[in-house]
Amino acid sequence: MRGFRRFLPCFLALNGACSLAVSAADMEDHAEFRLARRALNDGLPAVAATKATRLLAQEGWSSTERLTLAALAVESWVRARNGTKALELLSSEQVPNKPFWEAQAKMLAGDVEGARLALEQRLQEGEATSQERLLLAQAWLAAGLNDQARELLVTLRNTATPDIGRRARLMLDELDLNSGSYQPAVSDLKELTTGGDPAAGLLRARGLMEMSDLTSAEALLRELLSSTSGGERMHHAASVLLAEVMLRQGRQVECVETIVQFLDNTLESQIWTEAFDLLAKALDSDLQPIVLPDACLRWISEGNGVQKQALLPPASTGVFRGHALLLAARWMLHQNRRVEALGLLEALIQMHRDHPQEAEAMRLALETYGSLKADTRVTALADQWRKTYSAGQSAMVDFVTGSTAFDRGEYTQSIRLFETAANVAATLAERRAALYNAAVAALRAGEWMLYQGLLGQLEIVSSGTQSSLQTGDTAADLELDQALDQAARGQDSAVQSLRAFITKHTGHPRLAQAHLALAEVLLVQVPTDFAAIEASLASAAAAPDLTDKQKQQISLTRLWMLDKQGQLKAVTETGAEYLKAWPESSQAASVRMKVADAFYRMENFASARTEFELVAQEHASSPFADTALYFAGMAAISMMSDEGREAAINFWQEVAERGGPLSIPARQQQALAKRRAGEETEALKLLDSLLTEKNLPEDMKRSLTCERAEILMLLGKTDPSQLEKAVSSLRDLLRESDLTYLWSARAGYTLAAVLQASNRTTEALEACYDVVQASGFTGPSSPPEFRWYYRAGFFGIDLLETQKEWEAAARLAEKLALSTGDRAAEAKELATRIRLEHFLWDAKP
Structure with a gap:
């Protein structure tokens, strides 16, 4: 288990050895001073800092008493992570070891570079104390300057006080373990372990395990587990590490018993x-x-x-x-x-x-x-998945249910599922993928009219009808027709059959058709052999007597290949060549959509807008018209100009008036655009109008409710009554019995933000906890869920820190760190920092 490397600091922990050492004997009779000291010891540093600072403002203190109070105030502000307040005091008061505390305060205030430079200057001048040098080493480690940090830590290990020297040794040993230098670390940690340091013992056990000295690792872990020191967390870590040692020893049964007991x-x-x-x-x-x-x-x-x-x-x-x-x-x-x-x-x-x-x-x-082959239950679960995770997260269901339905021959059901996904797709890429699956299902079902309709939108994906050329060679034609049927059905044998035909019938008049079909089949395989596709297309292009339709098909297939390769510039160039050569082609609309999509993905929004507009204007009756107008608006607003925003609103208005599947998303985008323009009242009217629509999809309704609450929160800056409306609507949403985690998390986070805007901090914290606690220990399971999970979790940590509840904040951060999302490491670092700065380690030196 390599996750148990949390006992060593990446930022200097404050304890008795590092505290401002001023005698407070003359101050102990002062009740407020005693309360401040007690608050600091009880883990309420902000309270201590406030009291000490207030005492400093009083008159009549002797110079020694003032030094004592300033020392307590500065240390407390630093422990409360309020570097700004600490720096304010340090600028006007004298405290012992002032450069060290200034560096600490600068780090807390966000001026890490300034702290590092100041410490480096102190080091160059020969004035840096051992505390400052240890802090500098940690700053270097945080900056990735491991060699410089190691050199300084070696000096500290050999010359500093026992406490600083021990810290330096532990940091050096962990550096060695992380770099794979197990033996030096294990040897040094042996001495530290003998001294009774649980953190060193756990690190040493890890090193011994990595060196395959499993017997010694086990003995050390058992010793740690029998100790009463180190804290609960260290004991938990040791228990699991011991089980892993057993498994590595081949003691599978004992490993299971140990982990079960834990x-x-x-x-x-x-x-x-x-x-x-x-x-x-x-x-x-x-x-x-x-x-x-x-x-x-x-x-x-x-x-x-x-x-x-x-x-x-x-x-x-x-x-x-x-x-x-x-x-x-x-x-x-x-x-x-x-x-x-x-x-x-x-x-x-x-x-x-x-x-x-x-x-x-x-x-x-x-x-x-x-x-x-339990297709009924597969379909039911697929529907449940869609309701739970929304269309944007149903790719896995699409393919699992699609494959199952294909195997069972339930093609009609597959078509329905894929078309549903296409209708609610949020992006052009998602819609294209879903329509492609629907087209394949229609082909398998023999729904030729439906297939042709889908094909009009997806010619690039699964393009082309086979040539009608006949040769008179019935056997050869039948062989090719069989291979083409296999290709249409997506059977793995299609590649082998097509290649066999090409090899066997080198002079066949339909050879170009076979090469083209092979290129199309290879294009949908994963992994994709682009070199083989290009070779097939080149062979098809070299064939004599190509029809104009075949030439178009070769160009279209190459266009789709370039898109799949991510060669977006080549897509725009090849698409432009196609449109120039065949401006009246039945595929002109789909090709221009492909070109527009490529420009959009290249963030060339002006060109994308132009191409999307041309599709809408020149192919107004095509299935692409609504989609083109919708994404013309997306491109226009992405240009970040007033003209672009107004144009986008007009595009979406036209889409809305058409009344097609994208009419409601278009109206939603209008509201978002007006919100970005600061027209919150107009945006609210649009959302309220949308929410009155009948048969509004549940996910859309929930999204609109959250967006409406956000706008109400903005309006609440000048009209507090709007905040209560937002709270009420969000609570109503959260009371829905069939609410998925995705929506409960988003609504919960939004509710927390609104409550905090209302200065109802305790309720805001409760809303954050509801989101995080609902996800359990390993966190959510999809990117959108992670997004709101982390937003709520980090917001909750902020609220806890604001309330100075450090232990609770650290625990919440550690809970987030146990998740599997992209902010887990950030949460772990945050938890480490909180524990280091507030003496929350389970294993204390």
Whole structure:
């Protein structure tokens, strides 16, 4: 387990050895001073700083007393992470070790570079204390200057006070472990471990494990676990690390027993994720078959042992039970007990809504039902997925259900699913992908009229009808027709059949058709062999007596290949050549859409707008017209000009008046545009009008509700009554019984923002907790969910820090750090900083 590297500071922790050492003997009779000192010791540094600063403002202090008060105030402001306040005091008051505290305060105020430069100057002048040099080493490490930091740490290790020297040694040892130099780190950590440092012991155990000295690692971990020092978190980490050591030793059964014991005896733990992952790894190991532990079955029904005994079971019990369900289901799937696994997956899906692993459970269930040919349940789960995760997150369902339906021959059902996805797609790329799947399903179903209609929009994706050339060679024609049918059905054998035809019939009149079909089949394969596609297109282009339609088809296929390669500039050039050569082509609209899309993706919004407008003007009756107008508006507003915004609003107004599938999204975009222009009242009117629409999709309605609340919050700056309207609508949304995690998270975060704007901080914090707690320990499971999860989580941390509730803030940050999203590392760093600055480490020196 490499995640247990959190005992060493990346920013200097403040403790007794680093505190401002001024005797306070003469001040102890002052009640307010005693309260300030007590507040600091109780973890309320802002309270201590406020009291000490207020005392400083009073008259009559002696110089020694003033020095004592200033020392306490500066230290307290620094511990409260208010560098600005600390710098204000430091500019007017004398304190011991002033340069060190100024550097600390500058870092807290965001002037890390200034702090580093000041410390470097102190070092060059030979004036830097050991505390300042240690802080400088940490600043260098944060900047990635590892060699400079190492050199300075070596000096500190050899010359500084025992406390600073020990800190420097630990930092050096961790540097060695991270760089793979295990032996030097392990050797040095041995001495520190002998001195009774739990952090050093855990680091050393990790190093021993990486060196494959598993026996020594195990002994050290058992010693740590038998110690009463180090804190709960260190003991949890040691327990899981010990289990991993056992697994590496091939002691699979003991590993399972150890991790089960850990999980069954922790009311709550911030490393449950690692523990469940390790248990799953051990159960799936091929060392020997292991029966699912009985405890896991108990966890499914009632949580673990200590949760069951608690007077009021913690909220985490439900999440723990969900993890146990998924663990058991995975084990049964590994045992090929698919029906039993499905029962557990269904239980997780139905009983633990919004569980962090809900999406994974649904994915496993879809795949397993598909393998069992249970198409009805596959379709039902697919529908549930769409309702839960919205169309933008249903790509996996599209392909799983599509593949299953194809295998079962239920093509009509596939068409319906894919067309639904296309109708609610939020971007041109999503719509194109969904329409492509619908076209393939229509081809398989024999729905030729429908296929041709879809083909008009997707000629680039699955382009072309085969040539009608006949040769009189019935056997050869039949062979090619069979290969083309395989290609149309998406069968893997199509490539082999087409290549066999090309090799066998080198002079066949329909050879160009075969080369072109091969290029099209290769284009949809993953991974894509672009060199082979280009070779096939070149062979097709070199064939004699090509029809004009075949020439068009070659150009179209090359255009789609360039798009798939991401060669956007080449797409625009090739598309322009096509339009110049065949301006009256039936595919002119789709080609111009492709060119417009490429310009849009290149962020050449002016050219994209022009191309989209041309599609709408020249092909007003085509299926692309509405989409072209919609994205002409998107391109126009992206030009960041008043003219572009007004043009976009007009484009969307035209789309809205047409009354097509994009009419409501267009009106929504109008509202957003007016909001960006500062026309909140007009934007609110548009949203209110949209919300009165009948048969409004639920996801659209929820999105509009959140956007409306945001606008009300803006209006609330001058009219506080608007804030209560926003709160009321969001609470109504959150009370919906079928609300998915995505929408509860977005609405919850928005509610927190509105409440904070209303100065209702406690309620705002509650809304943030509701969002984070609902996601469990491993976090959400899709990018949109992560977005609102992190927004709410970091907002909650901000509120807690504002209220000076450091322990709660650190725990919330560590919870976010256990997630799997792109801000987990940021959360971990934040938790580390909070704990370092506020003495919240479980393992204290």
